[in-house]
Amino acid sequence: MRSKKLVVLGVAGLMALAVPTVAYASPDKSVTVTVMGTSDLHGNTLNWDYFNNAEFNDSKANDVGLAKVSTLVNKIRRERGADHTLLFDSGDTIQGTPLTYYYAKVKPVDKTGEIHPMARAMNAIGYDAVTLGNHEFNYGLPLLATWVKQMKAPVLGANAVHAKSGLPAYQPFTIKTMKIKGEKPVRVGVLGLTNPGVAIWDKANVEGKLRFTDLVASAKKWVPVIRGLGADVVVVTAHAGDSGMSSYGSELPIENASAMVAEQVPGIDAVLFGHAHNEVAQKFVTNKVTGQQVLLTEPSRWGQRLSVIDFKLTKKHGKWAVTGKSSATLNTNTVAEDPKIVALMKKQHDTTVTYVNTVVAQSKEQLLAAESPYKDTPILDYIHKVQTETVKKALEGTADAALPVLSIAAPFSRSATFPAGPISVRDMAGLYIYDNTLMAVKLTGTQLKDYLEYSARYFNQLAADAPIDLSALTNAGGTPDYNYDQFSGVTYDVDVAKPVGQRIAGLSYQGAPVAADQQFVVAINNYRQSGGGGFPHVTTAPVVYNAQVEIRQALIDYATATGVIDPATFTEPNWKLTRDGKPLF
Numbered sequence: 001m002r003s004k005k006l007v008v009l010g011v012a013g014l015m016a017l018a019v020p021t022v023a024y025a026s027p028d029k030s031v032t033v034t035v036m037g038t039s040d041l042h043g044n045t046l047n048w049d050y051f052n053n054a055e056f057n058d059s060k061a062n063d064v065g066l067a068k069v070s071t072l073v074n075k076i077r078r079e080r081g082a083d084h085t086l087l088f089d090s091g092d093t094i095q096g097t098p099l100t101y102y103y104a105k106v107k108p109v110d111k112t113g114e115i116h117p118m119a120r121a122m123n124a125i126g127y128d129a130v131t132l133g134n135h136e137f138n139y140g141l142p143l144l145a146t147w148v149k150q151m152k153a154p155v156l157g158a159n160a161v162h163a164k165s166g167l168p169a170y171q172p173f174t175i176k177t178m179k180i181k182g183e184k185p186v187r188v189g190v191l192g193l194t195n196p197g198v199a200i201w202d203k204a205n206v207e208g209k210l211r212f213t214d215l216v217a218s219a220k221k222w223v224p225v226i227r228g229l230g231a232d233v234v235v236v237t238a239h240a241g242d243s244g245m246s247s248y249g250s251e252l253p254i255e256n257a258s259a260m261v262a263e264q265v266p267g268i269d270a271v272l273f274g275h276a277h278n279e280v281a282q283k284f285v286t287n288k289v290t291g292q293q294v295l296l297t298e299p300s301r302w303g304q305r306l307s308v309i310d311f312k313l314t315k316k317h318g319k320w321a322v323t324g325k326s327s328a329t330l331n332t333n334t335v336a337e338d339p340k341i342v343a344l345m346k347k348q349h350d351t352t353v354t355y356v357n358t359v360v361a362q363s364k365e366q367l368l369a370a371e372s373p374y375k376d377t378p379i380l381d382y383i384h385k386v387q388t389e390t391v392k393k394a395l396e397g398t399a400d401a402a403l404p405v406l407s408i409a410a411p412f413s414r415s416a417t418f419p420a421g422p423i424s425v426r427d428m429a430g431l432y433i434y435d436n437t438l439m440a441v442k443l444t445g446t447q448l449k450d451y452l453e454y455s456a457r458y459f460n461q462l463a464a465d466a467p468i469d470l471s472a473l474t475n476a477g478g479t480p481d482y483n484y485d486q487f488s489g490v491t492y493d494v495d496v497a498k499p500v501g502q503r504i505a506g507l508s509y510q511g512a513p514v515a516a517d518q519q520f521v522v523a524i525n526n527y528r529q530s531g532g533g534g535f536p537h538v539t540t541a542p543v544v545y546n547a548q549v550e551i552r553q554a555l556i557d558y559a560t561a562t563g564v565i566d567p568a569t570f571t572e573p574n575w576k577l578t579r580d581g582k583p584l585f
Contacts, residue, residue: 029315030323031180033188034085035235036076036308038069039274040133040301041089042096045121045345047337050098050356051415051430064302066121067337067345072306072330073125074338086176087126088190090274091133091239093118094147096302098429099352104139105435105550106355110146117348119150124344129174131192131237132157133274137202138435141209156192156237159218163211172222175231186313186320189231191222193238193261195275196253197246200531204437204548214253215240219265227267232320233311234268236261241276242283242296248531259285262294269322270295270309277301281329297327305329356426361559364566367418369431372411373458373474373481375585378571379418379431383409383551384488385570386558387523391440391545400442400521400544404509406489407523411481423565425556432552434482436525440545445518447537449507451485452492454536456503458484462496462579483533487522488574490514497579505581525551 044064049056056064077085094100099117103109109116122130130153136144148155148170158172173191180186196212206212219236226234241256254260258273262285273280273296280298287294299307312324367379384407395401416431443451460476462468473496475481492507507514521544531539559565577584 029183031183031186031313031320032080032084033178033186033233033311033313034076034080034308035188035270035272035311036073036085036087036306037090037237037272037297037299038088038303038306039090039239039272039299040092040277041066041118041303042092042135042301043094043100043118044097044302045099045117046342046349048349050352051426051433053353053357053426061333062302062304062331063333064304065332065337066118066125066303067341068332068335069303069306070121070125070338070341071335072332075335076306076308083178086128086188086190088235088237088272089122089127089130090237090272091131091194092135092274093122093130093133094144095135095138095435098356098426099348101429101435102352102355103348104143105553108139108143109150110143116147116150117345119147120348121341121345123150123152124341127151127153128176129153129190129192129237130155131239132160132170132194133239134195134198134201136194137198137205140205156190157194158191158222159193159196159213159215160198161211161213163209166211169210173226175226175229183315184318184320186233187229187231188233188235189226189229190235190237191219191226193218193236193240195239195255197248197255199252200248201527203530204526204546212253215257215261216264217253219261219268223265223267232313233322235309236268236271238271238273239275240273241278242273242280242298243276248534258296262296263288266290266292268294269311270297270325270327272307272309273298274301279305279329281307282327295325295327297329299329303332305331356424356429358425359422360425360428360556361423361563361565363418363420363423364564364568366420367565367567369411369416370414373414373484374470374577376486376573376575378567379416380409380411380486381488381567381570381572382418382565383407383432383555384572386555387438387551388488389558390438390549390554391521391523394545394547395440395521398544403442403519403521404489405440405521405523406448406487408485408487408525408528410483410485414481418565423559428555428559429552432555434525434527434552436527436551438523438545438547438549438551438554439526439529439543440521440523441529441538441541441543443520443522443537443541444516445507445514445520446516447541448487448490448514448520448522449504450536451538452487452494452504452507453501454534455483455485456494457500459494459496459503459577461499462584464497464580468584485528485535486575488572489520491574493576493578493581495578495581496584505578521545
């Protein structure tokens with residue numbers, strides 16, 4: 001009991017730092033409080049596509065970035081009154097663009113002392129609270145700690161706890177006080193919950209240091225504390241989708257538990273959620289305990305949308321009670337960028353543009369990734385080449401040096417291109433868009449076949465006489481492109497006429513069928529090895545290489561060392577799609 005009291009008192013002390021704002025009650029003793037929210041900003045400060053070296057553009061005319069968000073926020077503050085509004089974020093902030101990569105890996109802010117670009121922009125806009133997403137842990141705890149320290153807003157994560165003590169590793173919640181002229185203040189509590197998948201996805205950074213507890217259990221613990229401290233409104237900011245499902249097995253708490261939190265935990269008025277990158281303007285869930293309606297909203301990703309929640313509070317028995325609530329999502333493509341934020345970010349933005357446009361090699365011909373989801377393409381073979389050579393070199397002189405080295409790669413981006421001529425850091429980053437590190441594990445022939453069968457779920461089954469419709473061939477069951485792993489080093493066919501589990505044919509190594517007990521070393525990224533995507537065998541397979549080499553950087557270093565990207569030196573078609581044994585293309 002004693003330690004629990006200390007935790008609550010410590011958090012209450014932190015909350016005392018919140019600056020009160022002022023709102024005004026109407027004659028019927030009601031007041032409207034507005035909560036704005038972003039999520040999954042992923043390092044987007046300006047409306048800029050660093051991979052294409054141009055203003056951001058997509059097929060739906062979306063815009064991105066905090067500069068756009070800032071204009072909308074300023075507009076809402078003017079319309080509602082700044083003293084009536086709050087601004088929260090639901091996580092995945094410091095990873096996702098070359099801008100944030102540069103200040104995490106090339107010139108890391110925890111080493112240089114420079115202000116992190118996301119802290120710089122979010123502080124200027126005036127966020128009131130920010131919640132940890134799973135990608136906050138990608139660059140390690142020291143860099144994360146630096147960003148948290150640089151943020152003026154509290155950074156929340158109630159269910160990220162110290163591995164040994166179980167005590168919160170980050171501030172669990174905060175309460176913002178709004179003074180009402182002539183009335184009792186309105187107190188808005190916000191509880192931050194992060195994603196349990198961090199334990200898998202960033203195992204190397206958090207194992208033995210942090211644990212990530214169940215979102216529902218954590219909310220049940222902290223919501224009564226927030227209410228007990230006098231919160232009139234409780235908002236949960238959760239970096240978790242609302243599907244109730246997980247991309248991993250049952251070994252961790254549920255990944256996408258936002259709707260479950262709303263259903264199972266009394267005392268919550270609204271959930272601002274993220275992680276799924278969807279737009280949910282307004283959704284109501286009935287709490288199973290109280291019968292109350294809980295409002296959920298998700299503002300898409302990258303600053304493309306701003307969620308706006310309006311709470312009507314009415315004085316009842318001397319206390320404020322929520323008597324109405326609604327939400328909407330605003331499209332940031334309807335406004336111009338805030339020139340204040342553009343000017344503030346110019347130096348760091350320009351530094352990043354210079355970095356990504358640095359030429360590292362010359363390509364002898366154009367290489368495209370557009371067909372990579374259904375054809376063996378040279379541009380993915382380049383990834384295989386670098387991964388294989390890196391692992392082979394590392395294994396020299398070890399007991400595993402004589403084993404065949406295979407490689408796994410997935411088509412992360414269909415728009416990736418190596419133009420003929422100069423190849424820049426930007427081109428490499430466009431091909432390998434994630435900050436994964438390279439590992440290698442040992443698999444048997446049987447395990448290899450299981451892995452390939454699992455990967456081949458990516459294709460929809462194609463009837464014998466059906467036309468080939470590329471738009472309907474891939475992404476079966478919503479499987480994303482990044483979960484279709486292709487192998488190099490072995491030859492095989494994927495028969496899309498066959499049912500799932502019976503699609504891999506002709507699996508061979510150097511012309512001979514792969515034996516069930518044959519041993520292979522497989523180059524793999526850390527996301528996949530740690531369980532991302534739920535692929536079989538790899539999480540328990542013996543690890544033979546883990547030097548924390550970033551794959552994107554390995555590609556850049558290899559290109560810089562060779563100076564030339566010549567498909568003739570690495571192209572090796574080794575797999576194809578078939579239908580009833582006949583090539584599909």
